[in-house]
Amino acid sequence: MAVESKVKKVPEKVSKFLEELRREFKDKILSVKVLTPTRAELKIVRNSHKQIIKWLRNQFAESSYLVTINTVDYIDKEYFELQYEIQLAEDDFKLHLTLKMNIPRANPEVETITDIVPGALLYECENYEMFGVRFVGHPALGKVFLPEEWPDNIYPLRKEIKLIKKIKKVR
Amino acid sequence: MPAISLIVGPQHPALHEAERFLFKVEGETVIDVIPRIGYMHRGIEKLMETKTFIEGLYLAERICGICNVAHTLCFAEAVEQAADVEVPPRAKYLRVIAHELNRLHSHLLLLGVAAELMGFETLFMLFWRDRELVMSLFEELTGNRVISAYVRVGGVTRDISPALVDKMKDKLPKLYKRIERYKKVLSEDPTFTTRTMDVGYISGSKLLALGAVGPTIRGSGVKIDLRYTDPYEAYDEIPFKVITYKEGDSWARYMVRVDECLELINIILYALDHLPQGPICTKVPRTIEGKGEGRVEAPRGEVLHHTIWRGGVTPWRHRVRTPTYANIPGVCEMFKGYHVADIPVILGSIDPCFACTDRTTVMLLDAKSGTRKTMTIGEIKKKYWRR
Amino acid sequence: MGKKIPSLIAEVFSYLFKKPATHKYPFEKPVIAEGFRGKPVFLWNRCVECGVCEDVCPTFAIKLKWTDGRSVPWYDVSRCCFCYECIYNCPTNAIVSSTEFELSSAKKSAYEGLPKVPIAPYVLAGLEKIRYMKIDYSKCVECELCAAVCPTHAITMVIKDGRVIPSYDVDLCVFCHKCVEICSSEAISPLVKFPEKVEKIPEKIPESPLEKAGLLRYRTIQIDRNICTGCTLCARVCPTEAITMKDIGGRLLPIYNINKCLFCGQCYEACPVDAIKFLPDLPPPLRRRKSKK
Numbered sequence: 001m002a003v004e005s006k007v008k009k010v011p012e013k014v015s016k017f018l019e020e021l022r023r024e025f026k027d028k029i030l031s032v033k034v035l036t037p038t039r040a041e042l043k044i045v046r047n048s049h050k051q052i053i054k055w056l057r058n059q060f061a062e063s064s065y066l067v068t069i070n071t072v073d074y075i076d077k078e079y080f081e082l083q084y085e086i087q088l089a090e091d092d093f094k095l096h097l098t099l100k101m102n103i104p105r106a107n108p109e110v111e112t113i114t115d116i117v118p119g120a121l122l123y124e125c126e127n128y129e130m131f132g133v134r135f136v137g138h139p140a141l142g143k144v145f146l147p148e149e150w151p152d153n154i155y156p157l158r159k160e161i162k163l164i165k166k167i168k169k170v171r
Numbered sequence: 172m173p174a175i176s177l178i179v180g181p182q183h184p185a186l187h188e189a190e191r192f193l194f195k196v197e198g199e200t201v202i203d204v205i206p207r208i209g210y211m212h213r214g215i216e217k218l219m220e221t222k223t224f225i226e227g228l229y230l231a232e233r234i235c236g237i238c239n240v241a242h243t244l245c246f247a248e249a250v251e252q253a254a255d256v257e258v259p260p261r262a263k264y265l266r267v268i269a270h271e272l273n274r275l276h277s278h279l280l281l282l283g284v285a286a287e288l289m290g291f292e293t294l295f296m297l298f299w300r301d302r303e304l305v306m307s308l309f310e311e312l313t314g315n316r317v318i319s320a321y322v323r324v325g326g327v328t329r330d331i332s333p334a335l336v337d338k339m340k341d342k343l344p345k346l347y348k349r350i351e352r353y354k355k356v357l358s359e360d361p362t363f364t365t366r367t368m369d370v371g372y373i374s375g376s377k378l379l380a381l382g383a384v385g386p387t388i389r390g391s392g393v394k395i396d397l398r399y400t401d402p403y404e405a406y407d408e409i410p411f412k413v414i415t416y417k418e419g420d421s422w423a424r425y426m427v428r429v430d431e432c433l434e435l436i437n438i439i440l441y442a443l444d445h446l447p448q449g450p451i452c453t454k455v456p457r458t459i460e461g462k463g464e465g466r467v468e469a470p471r472g473e474v475l476h477h478t479i480w481r482g483g484v485t486p487w488r489h490r491v492r493t494p495t496y497a498n499i500p501g502v503c504e505m506f507k508g509y510h511v512a513d514i515p516v517i518l519g520s521i522d523p524c525f526a527c528t529d530r531t532t533v534m535l536l537d538a539k540s541g542t543r544k545t546m547t548i549g550e551i552k553k554k555y556w557r558r
Numbered sequence: 559m560g561k562k563i564p565s566l567i568a569e570v571f572s573y574l575f576k577k578p579a580t581h582k583y584p585f586e587k588p589v590i591a592e593g594f595r596g597k598p599v600f601l602w603n604r605c606v607e608c609g610v611c612e613d614v615c616p617t618f619a620i621k622l623k624w625t626d627g628r629s630v631p632w633y634d635v636s637r638c639c640f641c642y643e644c645i646y647n648c649p650t651n652a653i654v655s656s657t658e659f660e661l662s663s664a665k666k667s668a669y670e671g672l673p674k675v676p677i678a679p680y681v682l683a684g685l686e687k688i689r690y691m692k693i694d695y696s697k698c699v700e701c702e703l704c705a706a707v708c709p710t711h712a713i714t715m716v717i718k719d720g721r722v723i724p725s726y727d728v729d730l731c732v733f734c735h736k737c738v739e740i741c742s743s744e745a746i747s748p749l750v751k752f753p754e755k756v757e758k759i760p761e762k763i764p765e766s767p768l769e770k771a772g773l774l775r776y777r778t779i780q781i782d783r784n785i786c787t788g789c790t791l792c793a794r795v796c797p798t799e800a801i802t803m804k805d806i807g808g809r810l811l812p813i814y815n816i817n818k819c820l821f822c823g824q825c826y827e828a829c830p831v832d833a834i835k836f837l838p839d840l841p842p843p844l845r846r847r848k849s850k851k
């Protein structure tokens with residue numbers, strides 16, 4: 001498990017922090033990739049996101065926030081990819097971390113993080129509404145984003161849902 | 172005293188856009204807020220999957236009219252990262268100039284509107300007259316007053332003329348002096364300070380947990396600014412200071428914007444002095460494979476465009492996260508404990524842009540037990556809308 | 559408050575003698591900035607009917623329609639978003655900008671109007687419309703200039719039979735003639751007639767003119783892994799990252815990617831143990847197959 005990187009010069013603090021993170025969660029982190037001096041990407045085991053985010057929020061209580069939660073639908077590989085994006089911003093150490101986690105398409109269930117980060121409330125609702133990813137333990141998961149008349153079990157951003165009218169044939 | 176529900180909206184509590192807030196009021200004091208946003212959901216993320224990047228750029232521009240340069244810049248950054256294209260240095264500086272002019276016009280717009288919300292109409296007129304100067308400079312640079320269409324994927328559309336450089340160097344210092352005077356008015360005048368000081372207080376660590384961004388969080392003393400925390404374009408070469416205020420009330424959030432106006436005029440003047448020579452656009456391949464993440468500090472906070480291309484001429488997934496969407500949980504906390512008359516001032520202090528947000532939510536917060544539950548609009552109608 | 563009054567009086571008096579900021583619009587024309595993006599103007603006598611403007615238009619305001627024997631772009635003002643993408647992309651400058659902004663009209667038909675279509679530029683010159691670009695591979699010197707200037711990626715470089723040659727896709731071509739103008743060996747020529755058989759690369763490729771003249775280019779790098787010490791010098795000097803280091807069976811070894819290579823020779827000079835060799839031809843699987851006769 002080596003740190004992959006496209007960047008020729010990784011700052012010392014970033015590499016030190018990533019080593020510490022890997023020591024803390026030895027069997028939870030699958031791979032680490034440094035994209036730019038201020039951005040890094042972690043692949044983690046399913047349902048380990050809660051511990052890692054809790055650890056990060058405790059470590060950087062006054063200087064970190066959850067940027068967003070994002071889902072990507074890989075219909076050909078039969079899984080969803082959940083991305084938790086966290087910004088760490090101290091005066092001399094800045095890093096944008098992306099935690100990537102695969103969950104099976106047949107049973108998309110993950111633990112909620114709203115009890116650690118209350119700001120995740122809207123993002124989790126959105127991902128449930130658009131992709132059908134169920135967040136276990138979320139206090140108010142339901143039909144919230146789309147109109148009330150929207151039918152159940154149709155998640156608009158999934159790949160099997162097609163637009164009714166194809167806008168334009170691309171050459 | 173029993174609580175009364177008070178509905179504000181869907182037409183304009185603060186700015187002229189469609190959103191609705193249901194306030195639970197005890198006497199004059201707000202104890203609970205239920206936001207219902209998303210009257211402008213347009214399905215842009217799904218539509219983006221059918222567009223090439225040339226068409227997608229102009230769709231991204233229409234997510235928000237006022238911060239359009241931030242959205243196009245963010246889209247272009249994401250696609251350039253995915254295609255592994257490096258933008259020429261002159262284009263980077265020109266992008267910075269357009270981006271900062273856009274921010275200046277947005278901040279002046281909000282400060283004018285805020286003055287109007289407080290009944291200080293003279294200041295509103297003065298702010299908007301100075302905004303006209305910025306708009307005319309912006310028109311000469313990009314070719315339009317608001318929707319600029321200035322940033323392209325791979326560069327910018329047109330070059331800056333030497334005459335316009337001279338004009339900007341002449342006009343902007345004059346504007347600097349005027350804004351300095353407004354700063355004095357805003358920090359001393361009782362019409363403004365009594366309405367905003369100690370109104371809508373929230374602490375920085377609470378805002379961090381709620382995920383707020385931009386001037387909202389900088390008004391509570393947290394030093395987070397993407398131009399500084401995750402520099403894009405030419406911001407790592409340009410010296411500037413991040414504005415923070417420790418007070419955490421509405422006044423601090425307005426003053427962050429006034430101070431930013433002064434700081435960004437310095438950024439524009441620095442960029443005009445250090446404009447490198449060279450081409451302004453590069454060629455981008457038609458089919459792209461890869462992923463990119465564009466993050467830009469828009470006038471209201473952080474904009475994020477996450478794009479994933481798996482070959483082909485259209486993206487596989489395009490995700491947009493806008494600043495007001497992130498600030499909504501924060502502003503709901505700010506209302507609690509203040510008077511009904513403070514609602515427009517507090518809402519105005521986060522500079523809401525609901526066309527940006529384009530999401531729909533109904534949330535119910537029970538103030539006494541602290542639990543949250545969701546309701547459909549039908550249930551809310553039954554429960555609260557007695558006709 | 560009393561001290562502030564003098565400065566206020568100066569401001570009041572300065573504005574007493576100024577013109578108002580607003581102007582009476584229909585009677586007084588406003589001053590339009592020089593670079594204002596108004597209605598784009600189509601010059602049909604320059605148009606070569608390539609259809610790039612239709613392709614790039616994000617709001618579908620431009621459509622090619624068959625009118626008076628030509629398929630010219632029809633422009634709908636009511637759909638236009640004035641982004642000027644058509645102007646930046648037009649290969650013959652047939653669309654020009656204007657500062658016209660008074661576009662309102664009572665009838666929708668006024669937006670889509672098309673004046674009398676002038677005669678096409680190629681008809682005036684006594685020519686027919688170009689339908690195909692022919693590439694003469696026996697003249698091509700593999701300089702890759704045509705692929706660099708092509709606006710629609712119709713010409714791309716591929717490796718076949720031991721040569722790096724341009725492949726031409728007629729479906730993407732807009733006949734802008736940029737490749738014809740830039741080709742230094744006059745290998746590309748426009749055809750009026752559409753050929754019977756369309757193919758991106760011919761099956762048989764003639765011998766390169768460079769090889770005939772004995773000017774063979776160095777086209778491959780061979781790395782001897784037995785000599786290699788794994789010092790990573792070659793990967794560090796490589797400008798295009800064609801050589802990358804990878805851990806194979808406990809040894810750090812260079813991996814070479816020919817598609818990224820520029821054949822600049824820096825790795826050859828940097829290698830301390832002379833493990834890198836230059837060969838005057840492509841590697842064996844990409845080499846020209848000798849026809850069995």
